């Protein structure tokens with residue numbers, strides 16, 4: 001048996017003909033940008049997220065960058081303001097903050113949940129703190145009531161990077177950024193992303209910024225950019241959205257089996273959470289590289305999310321001597337097992353069996 005970490009071909013094969021028909025429909029219409037598919041997807045995804053607005057953009061990084069930029073254009077935040085962000089996030093979250101000349105303040109995660117440690121947010125607050133950026137990493141909920149109360153007490157903006165969390169309940173917050181990168185739970189056939197928000201002004205500003213800064217044809221209010229979902233991808237995402245809850249249900253089923261049936265004591269399993277959407281199934285082991293090699297020899301693909309934390313990257317040289325021991329431990333010990341809706345029960349059983357036979 002051979003199990004790739006993720007076969008997009010197998011995932012696409014689940015609804016191949018529906019996708020073909022949707023693409024053919026867009027071709028027959030001959031309208032490729034800002035058309036009825038995009039509009040319909042935006043409405044359907046806003047409903048799905050229980051948000052008033054959804055603005056389709058070109059990718060997840062743009063969604064993050066534009067929701068922050070719009071907040072600044074509206075005067076909610078200013079250059080140099082501090083944004084609290086988990087130290088173990090994917091670098092895109094932090095790129096969006098620094099690109100807007102805001103200051104990321106890295107906070108350690110909880111080793112048991114991989115999510116930002118709410119109890120450590122308080123000690124990171126300063127006079128300049130203006131916002132908290134949560135990241136629903138691996139498909140777990142990062143919001144807690146404690147964080148909500150902190151935001152209200154200190155009048156902080158709350159943003160969510162939901163690139164890995166499609167299907168999670170979303171908190172009342174300023175705005176949420178979504179990525180539809182092909183490998184995500186809701187993935188396009190290429191790049192796409194979206195911002196959802198209940199704030200009318202913020203929604204309009206994101207839309208304007210993503211359209212060259214123009215709210216009316218040939219009138220430019222901002223130095224904007226071009227960032228949009230194309231019609232074919234919007235059509236694909238509309239189909240995939242209909243299957244998302246079922247796909248997530250299947251992901252939870254597999255996660256539950258991994259949690260119950262992997263008994264190898266050299267491995268630390270993540271906590272099973274019936275609300276999580278398991279974009280990634282992260283395990284920890286001190287002999288991560290050996291385990292990865294062993295699984296490879298047994299034809300099981302795995303990925304490390306992520307090998308080097310943002311503060312150790314060359315891109316952020318100024319942070320290279322900072323220490324975030326929990327983050328660093330996760331980066332040294334994490335291994336992601338294959339988990340997606342195209343996996344069969346036999347494949348899941350094979351992964352469990354091979355892992356239990358390790359050493």
Ligand SMILES: *Cc1c(COP(=O)(O)O)cnc(C)c1O
Pocket residue numbers: 059060061062089090092093135137161163164179180181191192193
């Ligand atoms: C994928 C991802 C992004 C970036 O999304 P793109 O669509 O690839 O730009 C941002 N944040 C997190 C946590 C991600 O996983």
